[in-house]
Amino acid sequence: xQSVSQHNHHVILSEAASLELGCNYSYxxxxxxxxxxxxxxxxxxxxxxxxxxxxxxxxxxxFEAEFIKSKFSFNLRKPSVQWSDTxxxxxxxxxxxxxxxxxxxLSVLP
Amino acid sequence: xxxxxQWPATLVQPVGSPLSLECTVEGTSNPNLYWYRQAAGRGxxxxxxxxxxxQISSEVPQNLSASRPQDRQFILSSKxxxxxxxxxxxxxxxxxxxxxxxxxxxxxxTVV
Numbered sequence: 001x002q003s004v005s006q007h008n009h010h011v012i013l014s015e016a017a018s019l020e021l022g023c024n025y026s027y028x029x030x031x032x033x034x035x036x037x038x039x040x041x042x043x044x045x046x047x048x049x050x051x052x053x054x055x056x057x058x059x060x061x062x063f064e065a066e067f068i069k070s071k072f073s074f075n076l077r078k079p080s081v082q083w084s085d086t087x088x089x090x091x092x093x094x095x096x097x098x099x100x101x102x103x104x105x106l107s108v109l110p
Numbered sequence: 111x112x113x114x115x116q117w118p119a120t121l122v123q124p125v126g127s128p129l130s131l132e133c134t135v136e137g138t139s140n141p142n143l144y145w146y147r148q149a150a151g152r153g154x155x156x157x158x159x160x161x162x163x164x165q166i167s168s169e170v171p172q173n174l175s176a177s178r179p180q181d182r183q184f185i186l187s188s189k190x191x192x193x194x195x196x197x198x199x200x201x202x203x204x205x206x207x208x209x210x211x212x213x214x215x216x217x218x219x220t221v222v
Contacts, residue, residue, distance in 0.1 A: 100213045
């Protein structure tokens with residue numbers, strides 16, 4: 001079955017710490033990959049997306065993600081998190097269907 | 111456990127025909143319910159959300175409507191489909207504030 005897995009349910013970091021959220025997908029064909037963020041009390045927003053080309057993708061708010069085809073991974077990174085990055089993060093991929101991962105809750109302590 | 115069911119998985123409809131997509135949730139009461147659409151290669155667009163029976167908020171004016179006849183049932187409808195209604199439709203629920211979304215498996219609608 002097509003799936004997207006995220007390595008951590010809840011990540012707690014202090015401000016200025018580096019962030020990496022793992023994402024793996026099961027579909028082996030051509031896929032479009034996304035990271036979405038949901039801030040408390042708000043709806044989903046698109047952080048970044050990968051369709052093809054440079055596997056290192058830059059998104060909004062200083063986020064980036066690296067597509068590694070051999071590992072079926074699309075990990076999200078940020079070199080220095082802020083308290084305002086506290087949110088739920090969803091990895092997703094569009095293949096035959098659009099599948100979201102279960103989400104990772106990020107809590108950034110001031 | 112909390113689950114969400116969405117059907118059908120794929121649908122091909124002619125222009126001008128009606129549409130009804132259904133979404134049901136189990137294992138939770140009074141969830142927030144959402145309908146999203148994603149056009150190919152683009153991000154999600156919120157169409158409708160509901161915080162209770164009969165309460166529907168529309169985010170984007172268009173050819174679609176939504177209804178919530180029961181607490182855990184959310185229906186997306188159209189009286190006459192347009193070509194531009196083609197896309198991938200996702201239903202989602204939120205058990206409560208800050209719990210995050212759980213998405214259905216989606217419906218790929220192709221209007222021909």
